[in-house]
């Protein structure tokens with residue numbers, strides 16, 4: 001849905017921004033407005049831009065992980081639901097899979113670590129810095145949950161495939177993905193506008209995970 005702006009090559013990787021990112025920014029800004037009123041508008045807008053930049057760094061983490069194994073990244077696209085990196089090759093074996101999948105969340109955990117260190121050592125940490133630190137910690141941990149299509153789902157499937165057929169491993173992470181999606185919708189139902197976004201993410205997860213289940217269960221779904 002919507003067009004995409006091509007930013008060209010940055011660090012050897014094409015970067016594309018879907019127009020729907022504006023909707024994500026709007027969600028964040030309106031949410032900040034709801035929480036802190038007009039005084040929070042500038043902070044929320046600054047946070048939105050930096051947060052979307054951190055999503056970009058997450059995807060570049062995957063690109064870096066691929067690069068370690070000689071896998072080129074065609075492009076990184078930022079969307080309403082975050083982003084995705086398209087790697088030209090496929091990671092080989094479970095170790096490469098784990099490293100490439102983990103490199104995205106690792107970027108967010110690294111940013112969170114730096115920002116928390118900064119907050120602890122520099123006086124008068126701003127609202128934006130502390131919110132960005134928390135958001136990155138959350139992004140890192142959330143993406144490591146072991147359900148498809150999250151990075152943690154890919155990691156779990158790669159590890160499980162050492163002990164069971166890969167199809168069954170992907171079936172397991174598919175079911176966990178559906179479970180996480182249902183949980184998110186439940187959480188989203190209990191809060192305001194931020195809750196709407198949480199619910200949308202939940203629906204997206206269930207859709208993708210159901211497809212994964214269907215693919216790996218011989219069409220019984």
Ligand SMILES: [Zn+2]
Pocket residue numbers: 058062104105143151
């Ligand atoms: Zn990722």
